[in-house]
Amino acid sequence: MTETSTTTNGSYTVHHHEYDVVIVGAGGAGMRAAIEAAPHAHTAVISKLYPTRSHTGAAQGGMAAALSNLEEDSWEWHTYDTVKGGDFLADQDAVEILTKEAIDAVIDLENMGLPFNRTEDGHIAQRRFGGHTREHGKAPVRRSCYAADRTGHMILQTLYQNCVKHKVEFFNEYYALDLVMTDVDGEQRPSGVVAYELATGEIHVFHAKSIVFATGGFGKMFKTTSNAHTLTGDGVGIIWRKGLPLEDIEFFQFHPTGLAGLGILLTEGARGEGAILRNCNGERFMERYAPTIKDLAPRDIVARSIVQEVQEGRGAGPNKDYVYLDCTHLGAEVLETKLPDITEFARTYLGVDPVTQPVPVYPTAHYAMGGIPTNNNAEVLRNAKDTVPGLYAAGECACVSVHGANRLGTNSLLDINVFGKRAGRQAVKYARTSEFVPLPEAPEQGVIDMLEHVRNNTGSESIAQIRKELQETMDTNAQVFRTEETLQQAAKDVRALRLRYKHASIHDHGHRFNTDLLEAVELGFLLDLAEVLITAARNRKESRGGHMRDDYPKRDDAKYLKHTMAYLTGDPMSGDPGDHITLGWKPVVITRYEPKERKY
Numbered sequence: 001m002t003e004t005s006t007t008t009n010g011s012y013t014v015h016h017h018e019y020d021v022v023i024v025g026a027g028g029a030g031m032r033a034a035i036e037a038a039p040h041a042h043t044a045v046i047s048k049l050y051p052t053r054s055h056t057g058a059a060q061g062g063m064a065a066a067l068s069n070l071e072e073d074s075w076e077w078h079t080y081d082t083v084k085g086g087d088f089l090a091d092q093d094a095v096e097i098l099t100k101e102a103i104d105a106v107i108d109l110e111n112m113g114l115p116f117n118r119t120e121d122g123h124i125a126q127r128r129f130g131g132h133t134r135e136h137g138k139a140p141v142r143r144s145c146y147a148a149d150r151t152g153h154m155i156l157q158t159l160y161q162n163c164v165k166h167k168v169e170f171f172n173e174y175y176a177l178d179l180v181m182t183d184v185d186g187e188q189r190p191s192g193v194v195a196y197e198l199a200t201g202e203i204h205v206f207h208a209k210s211i212v213f214a215t216g217g218f219g220k221m222f223k224t225t226s227n228a229h230t231l232t233g234d235g236v237g238i239i240w241r242k243g244l245p246l247e248d249i250e251f252f253q254f255h256p257t258g259l260a261g262l263g264i265l266l267t268e269g270a271r272g273e274g275a276i277l278r279n280c281n282g283e284r285f286m287e288r289y290a291p292t293i294k295d296l297a298p299r300d301i302v303a304r305s306i307v308q309e310v311q312e313g314r315g316a317g318p319n320k321d322y323v324y325l326d327c328t329h330l331g332a333e334v335l336e337t338k339l340p341d342i343t344e345f346a347r348t349y350l351g352v353d354p355v356t357q358p359v360p361v362y363p364t365a366h367y368a369m370g371g372i373p374t375n376n377n378a379e380v381l382r383n384a385k386d387t388v389p390g391l392y393a394a395g396e397c398a399c400v401s402v403h404g405a406n407r408l409g410t411n412s413l414l415d416i417n418v419f420g421k422r423a424g425r426q427a428v429k430y431a432r433t434s435e436f437v438p439l440p441e442a443p444e445q446g447v448i449d450m451l452e453h454v455r456n457n458t459g460s461e462s463i464a465q466i467r468k469e470l471q472e473t474m475d476t477n478a479q480v481f482r483t484e485e486t487l488q489q490a491a492k493d494v495r496a497l498r499l500r501y502k503h504a505s506i507h508d509h510g511h512r513f514n515t516d517l518l519e520a521v522e523l524g525f526l527l528d529l530a531e532v533l534i535t536a537a538r539n540r541k542e543s544r545g546g547h548m549r550d551d552y553p554k555r556d557d558a559k560y561l562k563h564t565m566a567y568l569t570g571d572p573m574s575g576d577p578g579d580h581i582t583l584g585w586k587p588v589v590i591t592r593y594e595p596k597e598r599k600y
């Protein structure tokens with residue numbers, strides 16, 4: 001460890017460190033970046049979780065790459081599917097990079113030791129996934145590389161082992177709470193990161209030349225979600241508070257098959273292996289919504305179809321509020337060997353055995369398509385075209401945009417590998433050719449003020465209650481179907497919650513392992529991002545991908561074939577809800593696929 005000095009600030013001990021490259025986040029994206037950076041530059045990874053507890057480890061179904069191991073495939077078909085799946089909002093130059101580099105990304109992991117499932121002749125096995133097709137939609141294609149239904153677990157373990165091999169320095173259970181910016185000739189330049197050490201309550205200032213954000217998603221703003229408790233959008237929130245833009249936050253993906261009532265994910269790999277969705281009459285209803293690829297339509301379409309079935313009275317169960325995922329015809333062997341985890345989840349959490357019974361499912365909040373805007377080299381944007389020197393983002397917290405308005409399954413594990421690697425490379429390149437930007441005086445002050453405010457608040461409101469109500473209003477008003485009316489309600493609710501948040505107090509006032517304190521800070525980020533989502537969603541008066549407006553059911557390319565760019569420009573507590581947010585646009589890059597109607 002390279003601590004340069006220790007000082008004090010009030011009751012806080014402050015440790016100072018210096019690194020060429022600091023990566024915030026030790027999920028797939030952060031560790032892939034670290035593997036690229038560490039051999040060439042002095043690199044640290046800061047993570048609020050022990051690395052192998054990151055959400056990447058929960059990923060089940062697989063990682064897409066047109067390897068053609070079981071049938072003919074091409075990166076061009078993969079590009080087309082991704083662009084069409086994203087409802088033509090993805091930047092096509094970025095998607096081409098994603099799909100071309102997919103092949104090397106899988107080989108890299110293979111070389112690092114990842115135990116993929118195999119074909120009989122020893123190649124990496126592949127399976128079908130929603131929206132992945134041959135010849136531009138003719139039929140589903142086997143493109144997803146997998147390790148049973150534990151692909152993310154294997155990726156995370158493999159990357160971690162390789163980080164250890166490359167001697168990456170980890171700061172685990174350190175919460176990054178601020179990005180330090182220094183005024184250099186009138187321009188704000190990133191100079192470091194301030195983190196809070198969970199075990200001691202001490203502060204760490206990391207002075208760095210290059211800073212990579214890889215902090216994952218923010219599904220915890222919803223009640224029903226597949227996301228881990230820790231996915232609270234801290235990194236995205238930090239960037240937002242610095243006045244830097246966020247892109248396409250209104251696009252959130254609801255995965256069709258969460259365990260009903262719980263939201264725990266059942267991978268789309270189940271449908272890839274042949275499972276079928278049925279309504280209360282036993283009907284395979286996806287035949288009506290997507291006649292060609294049926295249950296393997298992209299997630300936005302399947303999730304909407306499920307909600308529509310339920311709304312029209314064809315839901316199953318005592319309250320008619322879910323549908324069934326029928327795996328019974330797959331047989332015990334396929335379930336136990338290719339889908340063992342989800343088989344166990346259904347047994348454990350619902351007491352349903354997928355071998356003999358259909359499993360109750362309903363859409364669950366799953367993935368943030370939007371995030372911190374970057375160019376194709378993971379460089380963070382300060383507006384629709386200019387970058388912030390030395391600042392990078394990759395993985396779910398970033399928006400390149402390769403997923404457009406709706407991500408295809410298995411494209412995120414791919415994204416974190418391709419753009420994590422690019423972020424690491426670019427960070428090294430920059431660190432090698434630039435000097436440290438000096439830190440401002442007492443760079444930790446903002447974080448200490450924030451922590452002290454939360455710690456000393458004496459109001460009667462409870463953090464857990466505010467979080468619960470936030471999640472409830474987001475589920476009720478900003479989920480699969482949205483209208484101006486529901487979004488207005490959500491905006492009003494979140495504003496009221498923000499007011500109550502100012503008067504919330506915590507029970508634990510200590511310094512060691514104060515998770516109470518950190519949950520309060522995390523809720524602050526969730527409230528910020530919920531407001532961005534709602535404001536951007538109200539502004540986009542069309543339906544596209546994961547953003548479905550009942551009052552504007554059609555896609556409107558004339559007006560909205562462009563990315564939303566949201567900026568924090570005012571006081572969140574003044575004016576009408578959302579008045580503190582200024583919205584702008586960024587053009588979509590189209591290389592060869594002109595938008596057309598999306599049919600499956």
Ligand SMILES: Cc1cc2nc3c(=O)[nH]c(=O)nc-3n(C[C@H](O)[C@H](O)[C@H](O)COP(=O)(O)OP(=O)(O)OC[C@H]3O[C@@H](n4cnc5c(N)ncnc54)[C@H](O)[C@@H]3O)c2cc1C
Pocket residue numbers: 024025026027028029030046047048049050051054055056057058059060061062063151152174175176177214215216217226227228234235265267366367394395396397409410411412413414416
């Ligand atoms: C249940 C589930 C199944 C999925 N299955 C698939 C699949 O089969 N295929 C697919 O392509 N995608 C899948 N996805 C999506 C995919 O797994 C994620 O989008 C991807 O793994 C995100 O990786 P990441 O590195 O960006 O973030 P994460 O893996 O979430 O890592 C985030 C990191 O940031 C750190 N962090 C966050 N905040 C802070 C802070 N304030 N300070 C310090 N560190 C911080 C955390 O400690 C963590 O290390 C699935 C997602 C879920 C939830």
